[in-house]
Amino acid sequence: GKLIKVYPEIKHAKHCIAIFASGAGSNAKKIIEYFSQSPNISVSLIVCNNAEAGVLKIAAHYHIPAIILDKEKFFRGNCYTDELKEAQIDLIVLAGFLWKIPALLVKVFAGKIINIHPALLPKYGGKGMYGRHVHEAVIAAGEKVSGITIHYVDELYDHGKNIFQAVCHVSSGETPDTLAARIHMLEHAHYSKVIEDILLNTGYITHHIN
């Protein structure tokens, strides 16, 4: 028969993602599921600041290691840069992570941290603007459209360069809950594909025109 030679050392190393999340983790779940069969990308770490967060159950369910952050170490220690390097993390994905990313972590992972925000930045961003608060402000201002923004992370809240936006209508009679549901659908539809494009240059970002 044919001789087949295998060169395991040539096999490409997977891109490793760490997802930082503080809450329910619906985005984290979508991303984990999207890449679960991928030969190129793996979600290899979940990082969380809240021991009660739903995202930790998701991590356990999918057998993904999780780190619960110690506040002192995160803000005044090494910001877990050693642990993230040890895990060979290539991209840090914030998915409903509510702590500010310390300057040291931004520096060590320069250009390798992205965030999703549930509005069309630069509007409705900044400190205190997360989850429900964002949708309440959008509705109170009488906006006709909202959407999602995926952007690079720098030392300021919701400030780094935009990567991707998608829009949705804000209908009359909209409540923060109905708007949150629509925004979550947009997030779930796009975040994994944008991550995949960042790591593998699939062209998704440039081909997606609102």
Ligand code: GAR
């Ligand atoms: C998402 O809608 C995300 O955009 C938002 O928190 C939610 C987390 O939901 N992030 C922010 O508001 C950041 N300022 P999830 O835990 O179900 O993924």
